[in-house]
Amino acid sequence: MAFPPLLFPLFSLLLATLSLAQTPSAPAPTPEGPINVTAILEKGGQYTTLIRLLNTTQVGDQINNQLNNSHDGMTVFAPTDNAFSNLPSGTLNNLNPQQQVQLILYHVAPKYYSRADLLTVSNPVRTQASGQDGGVWGLYFSGEGNQVNVSTGVVETQINNALRQEAPLAVYEVDKVLIPKEFSEAKAPVASPPPSTNTSTGSNTTKSTGAAAEAPESGSGRLQMGVGLVAGVGLFCMGLLS
Ligand SMILES: *[C@@H]1O[C@H](CO)[C@@H](O)[C@H](O)[C@H]1NC(C)=O
Ligand SMILES: *[C@@H]1O[C@H](CO)[C@@H](O)[C@H](O)[C@H]1NC(C)=O
Ligand SMILES: *[C@@H]1O[C@H](CO)[C@@H](O)[C@H](O)[C@H]1NC(C)=O
Ligand SMILES: *[C@@H]1O[C@H](CO)[C@@H](O)[C@H](O)[C@H]1NC(C)=O
Ligand SMILES: *[C@@H]1O[C@H](CO)[C@@H](O)[C@H](O)[C@H]1NC(C)=O
Ligand SMILES: *[C@@H]1O[C@H](CO)[C@@H](O)[C@H](O)[C@H]1NC(C)=O
Numbered sequence: 001m002a003f004p005p006l007l008f009p010l011f012s013l014l015l016a017t018l019s020l021a022q023t024p025s026a027p028a029p030t031p032e033g034p035i036n037v038t039a040i041l042e043k044g045g046q047y048t049t050l051i052r053l054l055n056t057t058q059v060g061d062q063i064n065n066q067l068n069n070s071h072d073g074m075t076v077f078a079p080t081d082n083a084f085s086n087l088p089s090g091t092l093n094n095l096n097p098q099q100q101v102q103l104i105l106y107h108v109a110p111k112y113y114s115r116a117d118l119l120t121v122s123n124p125v126r127t128q129a130s131g132q133d134g135g136v137w138g139l140y141f142s143g144e145g146n147q148v149n150v151s152t153g154v155v156e157t158q159i160n161n162a163l164r165q166e167a168p169l170a171v172y173e174v175d176k177v178l179i180p181k182e183f184s185e186a187k188a189p190v191a192s193p194p195p196s197t198n199t200s201t202g203s204n205t206t207k208s209t210g211a212a213a214e215a216p217e218s219g220s221g222r223l224q225m226g227v228g229l230v231a232g233v234g235l236f237c238m239g240l241l242s
Contacts, residue, residue, distance in 0.1 A: 073112025073168030
């Protein structure tokens with residue numbers, strides 16, 4: 001038989017073609033279809049807290065929509081589960097819903113930045129939280145060589161891994177939660193828990209703004225209780241009359 005020698009190369013060529021066809025088919029899902037931040041983070045495998053927060057704050061949907069509708073792209077700084085668990089205990093729970101949204105928005109920049117872009121960008125870099133409360137809510141980048149650091153003014157860390165770095169979306173792993181300095185400036189409860197002696201400097205102003213910000217809610221709560229009380233007394237009186 002003269003065939004096997006011929007068939008063998010053909011067969012192995014076929015195998016090679018098949019495996020070649022399979023290798024590129026793994027990254028293939030990314031380019032087509034709308035970009036889904038949650039899916040990218042899920043693949044990363046260590047972002048369950050961030051995924052949960054993106055979901056509850058609906059910032060995840062916002063990112064996906066904006067990616068589909070803007071030409072600037074976006075950049076997400078993704079704290080790992082470790083980063084969240086390294087926060088002082090109660091940090092997240094002490095944030096009201098609005099602050100949780102602000103915290104997550106602060107991890108998102110409304111523009112695509114490659115690592116090289118971050119090295120030359122002019123500081124501070126606007127985030128999705130910028131402009132709220134008249135605060136800057138900016139991030140500060142610095143670097144040497146290939147190393148990029150990000151700082152909030154309160155927290156600084158290095159940017160190591162990119163989960164994705166391809167316009168229009170960059171997702172970078174960060175091993176610290178980027179606590180905005182606006183939290184410690186405007187609303188004491190979050191980042192400045194040191195119960196040491198000299199918290200007095202800022203706590204005056206912070207307490208008053210914090211109280212002012214929360215006043216409407218507790219005020220309406222009291223109002224509702226008041227209405228309930230009046231209605232209850234009214235019903236009681238009607239009961240007496242009938
Ligand atoms: C994004 O991906 C997540 C996780 O894979 C999935 O639960 C969600 O439905 C996706 N969202 C959209 C809009 O496709
Ligand atoms: C997102 O939140 C909804 C309810 O608000 C929940 O049904 C859903 O499972 C959550 N998805 C993820 C990925 O956490
Ligand atoms: C993306 O935008 C296009 C038009 O701008 C729209 O038709 C499409 O439904 C959008 N897709 C998503 C997932 O929002
Ligand atoms: C980056 O941050 C690390 C600490 O996380 C620090 O040791 C290093 O000096 C910083 N590098 C630059 C260029 O700021
Ligand atoms: C607290 O601040 C005052 C001045 O503002 C200073 O004299 C004092 O030493 C400070 N105390 C501590 C414990 O830092
Ligand atoms: C704190 O309050 C005292 C009086 O209550 C005031 O004299 C002082 O200036 C305030 N400090 C700041 C930083 O606002």
